[in-house]
Amino acid sequence: MLTATKAFCGCPNRFGDAPNSNVCPVCLGLPGTLPVLNRNLVEYIMRMGLATGCRITPRSILARKNYFYPDLPKGYQISQYEEPICVDGNLEIELEGGAKTTVRIKRIHMEEDAGKLIHDQGPQTLVDLNRCGTPLIEIVTEPDLRSPREAYHALILIRQMVTYLGICDGNMEEGSLRCDANVSIRLRGETALGTKTEVKNMNSFRNVERALEFEIQRQTDLVSSGGRVVQETLLWDADAGCAYPMRSKEEAHDYRYFPDPDLVPVLVDQAWERSVRDALPELPVPRRDRYERAFGLPRYDADVLTAERPVADYFEQTLTALQTLRPGDGAALAKPVSNWVMTDVLRVVAEEKVDVASFPIAPVRLAAMIGLILDGTISGKIAKDVFEAMLTSPAEPKAIVQERGLVQVSDGGAIAAIVEEVLTAHAAQVQQYLGGNERVFGFFVGETMKRMQGKGNPTMVNAVLKVRLAARKG
């Protein structure tokens, strides 16, 4: 969870700091310390619960999960067991081709993370407790997923939702989103579920899919050859492309859950629930549908733009700014904005690995630049240069255009003069064109634009070329 502080103490909840620097007596589990629940964590988990249609338990209980491990200084993890805060929700996932399926959510509960063991710094194992006590939520689905692909889509949707809700960055590689998958197979027509295994340690969406494919195949081969699936936990090895069982000693746990007597029940009244519900942002699926409906965008554009909330926010802020500049154009402005965001902004974001939210060209500036295209001040081609310049300059696009003399030439006389120069200089190509090879037309456009340093109004350049070439024909 992206809370500022840890789940039960005031330490910063931050990734990547020097080992054991974000710790205090409470998260170190020193004798005599007591946990105090972070209210924002409750708020965050309620967002996810409400966004997935869960019921919020008015009085939920924090429990201790007892086990010994060096990354767990108290000897127990504070979690929720018998009365979790969110129950009975659902996720509607959409598969390739548009088929939809509903995955029921059994429960969502909150808990604290453990620290980290570091094994690769010499012969000793080191313990970093920075992560100790950082807040997590765990979403448990019912056995409704029928294929690795469905699991993949469910995870992608979960990531999309948590980022939309602003509660998690959804980064699987860094471990802020993790997945443990239970797998069982059964004969077609069988109603009871088969014996399940649990697969852990998948650190990407693609690896979840691969691990599940592997495990389904393993179980299928096993059962086909007369064997029986044993309930066990397997660890996915992405390099080897296979999952192997954990040592049984590591999983033979009786966690002895019981209500944590250091913490009081988590009470959520209707007013609190309502305030969280009212503050929920528009979620990805409704937002995508709105982009198609209200802006007339193609489904592809709507999907790309809403995949991540910062992109959608950036798109809408740009569109709103542009609509202010050109009040008459309304939804017609959506497609040009979409094109710029999808092709140019997202290209730079991917190449430079920058955040959309802190993109060097703020939505207002991008809108101003698109405005210059639409009012004919610059060509789309020049705009690409202006866009590049804006990445490193804080100046307004109009200033950049003027400073660099990039204003589009729409003076017919000036264009005609250059066109004449080009046609005169390339008599052979003119003959080819007149002989029926219309493909050289592009060559004349290019040459003309080159001589005009790209500033010729493309529509006018085309038109003048056509007229002058036609004149030569006759």
Added chain:
Amino acid sequence: MHPWVTYDSTLRALERGETTCEQVTEGFLRTIADGTRLNAFLSVFNEKALDRARAIDRKRADGRAGRLAGMVIAVKDVLSMRNEKVTCASRILEEYVAPYDATVIERLLAEDAILIGKTNLDEFAMGSSTENSAFGPVLNPVDESRVPGGSSGGSCVAVAAGMAHTALGTDTGGSIRQPASFCGIVGLKPTYGRVSRYGLVALSSSFDQIGPFAANVTDAARVLQVIAGHDERDSTSAAVAVPDYSAALTGSCTGLKIGLPNEAFGEGLDAGVRAAVEAAIGRLRDRGAVIMPVSLPHVPYHISTYYILMTAEASSNLARYDGIRFGHRSAEARDLHDVYTASRSEGFGAEVKRRIMLGTYVLSAGYYDAYYRKAQKVRRLIQKDFFDAFASVDLIVMPTAPTTAFKIGEKAADPLTMYLSDIYTVSANLAGVPAISVPCGTADGMPVGVQFIGKQFDEATVLSAAFALEHGAS
């Protein structure tokens, strides 16, 4: 004449200029040095206490001393004090130094109390005789062949033997009241939630409360006044206003309705104790208290319910002593499993191991429902018994302990008999209500205490009745 020193007598001498805080502290330090055979202290803050006493003398001269200026207080060695050891009388924490102050310590220091040392106890407060200390038993100053009671035996003896004005103990099932009764002083267990547990090394989180030992009720009230009140670092501490306790000490008990539970005067109660307690009740009646029967039907289940829940919580609370980050680590350990088993086997004493095993058992899969869950249900019935009784009475009176102080070694071999010495004290911990033990005479030359149990957060009435008995009614 009694060896103890009341804060009142010191205050009068200070006000008349007959003594200084430094001299008072020196006097207590001499008594401590002369009484080392009693084994009440695990550490004594000689120079540190004197430095502080001199600083408080200067503050007194400037007229800016706190409410407990010059009160010399001993602290049970389960409370964290910055840069001081907290051993819990256990080998496993023998060298552990706390980096922070418990809330109660902060509050006492803020009012200019002088902390003189940390006192001996049953290891991790598990015991009723202070024979379970890893650092040797504490002797009863009234008869040194007898136990002082426990688990806060050291704190109790510190006050009873005149080594401090008052002392802090902790009471999980009677660990303040039973020793107070055995040594003939006052011991108060506040309402659960009245005093912050932050910094108290937990035995059993839903029962533990910090409270004062004092030579008289007035001093107990003074200490409670300072340590009581909400603390945001303890979620279970209550945001209930703290009244002025001194105002409750009127000496009158006219019209006070005191309930007498028949269940507490049956089998197992020593005849001498019964006679002393009944005589005290008679004196209260003579002074206008209304004595009426009440029923606590679940008394036969109090001990078993208490020992199931207390050991369950303790087994989890003590998991953090794993030899990883702090505390004893076995030199024999070869691998991680050894670090746990060998460190804990070497570090914990027999009674601690017994309770960890009992608690682990009652929380285990397959036994949880039969033991832990059932005991939780019975606890609610017990709480209801008290709630029902308090519908008609202001207080409940009963013996503090079924016997006077027993001989050292007498019950050490039989844990069940030892557990039964808590029979009258665990009730208040199960119900979470306040209770006090106040001297009411002797039986065969040993002190007897009578116990007043009050409504939640009504320490004022409990103190008031104890004060009335102490003044005139005795």
